[in-house]
Amino acid sequence: MAPVTDRRERQREALLEAAERTIAAKGLDGLKARELAREIGCAVGAIYNLVADLDELILRVGSRTLARLDRALQEAEARPLPGSSDPAVEQLVAVALAYCRFARANLPLWRTLFEHRMAEGSTVPEWALSEQMTLFRHIALPLASLMPQAGSADVALFTRTMFSAVHGVLALGLDEKLVAVPVAELERQIETLVRLICTGLLAGEATRARR
Known part of the structure; x- marks a missing residue:
């Protein structure tokens, strides 16, 4: 089984890629936590275990x-x-x-x-x-x-x-x-x-x- 940190980093990378695709397609106003969570297959609350908030997510993108x-x-x-x-x-x-x-x-x-x-x-x-x-x-x-x-x-x-x-x-x-x-x-x-x-x-x- 992969270490927890490895799984977390993969999920974090998936979140960044999903956010980047969303902004590229819909602009900043199209970025929604619920839709991102659904795309990467996690609960909405789990997103905030990967980034502190949407501000950090946008800055990382x-x-x-x-x-x-x-x-x-x-x-x-x-x-x-x-x-x-x-x-x-x-x-x-x-x-x-x-x-x-x-x-x-x-x-x-x-x-x-x-x-x-x-x-x-x-x-x-x-x-x-x-x-x-x-x-x-x-x-x-x-x-x-x-x-x-x-x-x-x-x-x-x-x-x-x-x-x-x-x-x-x-x-x-x-x-x-x-x-x-x-x-x-x-x-x-x-x-x-x-x-x-x-x-x-x-x-x-x-x-x-x-x-």
């Missing part, structure tokens, strides 16, 4: 989504686009476009990363925050190359600014309640935005170097 996003961005970094004299610019463009394509291909799961709100009185655990922050390295490292005279705090701040800019354009472009932007045009707009930001940064660095 989000962790799986972030891991896949991380791999997609790593692959994009390994294949920077040709064209600019500065490879950091092409790396940032490649990462931004990979982010766009991942969001389109995993829309409900991607939206859940930003739409989920913890229950009142609860805070996002440190492990979840750490996973989110780790992904910023895909922006911060090439930005640091473009901003050699900037301190780490300035690079970190501008990393968030660039992510917010790209994410905002993407979120609005994919919002069907507004006027969804055609895929090719959305990617063109995102690429243009990133290139304009990089052009401004390079110009600023050149100006400072001449002083």
Whole structure:
């Protein structure tokens, strides 16, 4: 007979997979404990022996989504686009476009990363925050190359600014309640935005170097 811990881990994995499938098919609002319990063959109360609450379950699903996003961005970094004299610019463009394509291909799961709100009185655990922050390295490292005279705090701040800019354009472009932007045009707009930001940064660095 398998140890209790092994059975529990298998059941926990089954729960995460069921929750991930549900969110991918129905969105966050479609996630119901009773339906999940029925799918994995356990009582509703048994779910809370596997995760503390639905908040943790959603965060764990989000962790799986972030891991896949991380791999997609790593692959994009390994294949920077040709064209600019500065490879950091092409790396940032490649990462931004990979982010766009991942969001389109995993829309409900991607939206859940930003739409989920913890229950009142609860805070996002440190492990979840750490996973989110780790992904910023895909922006911060090439930005640091473009901003050699900037301190780490300035690079970190501008990393968030660039992510917010790209994410905002993407979120609005994919919002069907507004006027969804055609895929090719959305990617063109995102690429243009990133290139304009990089052009401004390079110009600023050149100006400072001449002083």
